[in-house]
Amino acid sequence: MQKNSLKTGTPESWSKRDEQLVWHPFSPLVGEGPIMIEKGEGPYLFTPDGRKIIDAISSWWVNIHGHGRKEIAEAIAAQAMKLEQVIFAGFTHEPAVKLAEGLQEILPKAHSKIFFSDNGSTSVEVGLKMALQFWHNIGQKRTRIVAMEGAYHGDTFGAMAVGDRGAFSEPFHPYLFEVDFIPYPAGHNDEEVIEAFRKLAKSGEIAAFIFEPLLQGSAGMRAYPPALLDILMQICQENDIITIADEVMTGFGRTGKIFATDYLDHAPDIICMSKGITGGFLPLGVTSCSGHIEDAFRTSDKSKTFYHGHSYTANPLACAAAVASLDILLSEQCTRDRLRIYHQHELFAERMRDHSKVSRVRHLGTVVAFEVNTPEQTGYMNKVRDTLYKEFMDRDVLLRPLGNVVYILPPYVISNEDLDKVYNAVEEVLEKI
Ligand SMILES: Cc1ncc(COP(=O)(O)O)c(C=O)c1O
Structure with missing residues (x-):
């Protein structure tokens, strides 16, 4: 008998096979399919075709120490x-x-x-x-x-x-x-x-x-x-x-x-x-x-x-x-990192508070969030969500807005440089929309 009977394939063929069989959480069954991830390391997710995505939401708030922690x-x-x-x-x-x-x-x-x-x-x-x-x-x-x-x-x-x-x-x-x-x-x-x-x-x-x-x-x-x-x-x-x-x-x-x-x-x-x-x-x-x-x-x-x-x-x-x-x-390093993220977020929150396209900026610990002003009522179904998500992903930054609320909730290992990439992506997208 074959040791592994799973068929291998290209990223595209995997996506196709996923689309046929797999039901994803909080995801409509029509529309764009999921992105294949092959590897995770620190704050990054890697795709088989060479993309390196910053996971700025700790993969649904769980990967507090980043990916692949040894x-x-x-x-x-x-x-x-x-x-x-x-x-x-x-x-x-x-x-x-x-x-x-x-x-x-x-x-x-x-x-x-x-x-x-x-x-x-x-x-x-x-x-x-x-x-x-x-x-x-x-x-x-x-x-x-x-x-x-x-x-x-x-x-x-x-x-x-x-x-x-x-x-x-x-x-x-x-x-x-x-x-x-x-x-x-x-x-x-x-x-x-x-x-x-x-x-x-x-x-x-x-x-x-x-x-x-x-x-x-x-x-x-x-x-x-x-x-x-x-x-x-x-x-x-x-x-x-x-x-x-x-x-x-x-x-x-x-x-x-x-x-x-x-x-x-x-x-x-x-x-x-x-x-x-x-x-x-x-x-x-x-x-x-x-x-x-x-x-x-x-x-x-x-x-x-x-x-x-x-x-x-x-x-x-x-x-x-x-x-x-x-x-x-509980290590000193992690405690320092959380404090560092807090300070970085606060500087970003200050910029956002002056931004004409956003309101209700909030910042608590390692979480910073704000609402994008839209003519539509706020809420999870706000249509701006899909545009924002796509624009962030186009910049290889994983942010998953809740309706018109953009939030950043990074793994504690994220560097200041990568935090800046996330903040810059947010500011760029706000300029564009
Ligand atoms: C506050 C809170 N409680 C409970 C849950 C449910 O957790 P799980 O998705 O692991 O069932 C969540 C998930 O987002 C949550 O945010």
Whole structure:
């Protein structure tokens, strides 16, 4: 038998075969096909026909240390030679324990348990289910969840339910459980947000409040201040509402601190993590919780067990990658790099604030974003998005605007020179459109 029966071919033939068979995420089935990538190194993606593309969005926010990071690749290889997978119910392994201990060092002190899953959406599902079962286990009827308008927490049903209702979720609306949404804190409506929240909190029915701390990613990198979130957290504390911070995008240094909730005075009860956790090498989700939550499950009464799990829960390779990624994240070099990017972004943000074609410039840690002024209403479906994406790609810069929102979210290894190439591409494209 042939060792490898896959047909080889030219980049064009690969693309053709992809187009015939492969269904890509968030992509219409008609229109331009995908670009073949052969290799990744640092901030670059290489195509078979010689293009070198700067990945200025860390490949959907996951490759925090860039591509092909040797330390992570080696950690995975070493682990693969020992143990690639074992059922995680009734068994454990070194990388899982090491990672749990490593995470405990950077999580709020009260966090005592780490639950593993596979991606951001599942880390959110776990957080929601933990919170709801907490109330069930202690025999109190609290069944409602509060979320923020504009939120995005993933694509599984629970995660979709607590996300903003829009075109993406429309076909599924009849199947999503009811959620109380508070207005997004847009800067001019703090009192309205706080009052809406206080009113819901006082109902005594709220089990949990879930939020993307300080930065709503998919809604267009919208930033809101820690002081406002602290007020909401305080209301939760006063009304025994469980707080769930979705740090899937903001975690692991993205906003300047290790977690965005590190900017707050109040620590969340549950934290959802994924994306950057393995440095982009392997899928992994993690949900941590405080001892207070854990206590409601710590019983020999089997009806109170958390009956949730995935086949690949705590996959040893993913855990080994995450341990290696965490070491890099906490290194002096990486800390310096994040600060350097922050300063570079700030200089760029200043230029953008004076630019006549853009508005609402925001900058938090290693993320900088702004809106391109268009006659059309803002939003994900804004037509300028496709033009911008193509123009950036024509300049070998991967930026994936969210509607008319352009954001730069680079791997921490990107050099100042490459950052300048990205900024220049943005400024050139703004001149052109
Ligand atoms: C804040 C937030 N939560 C959850 C998710 C879902 O993560 P995943 O795509 O890994 O399921 C995302 C993805 O963009 C996200 O930004």
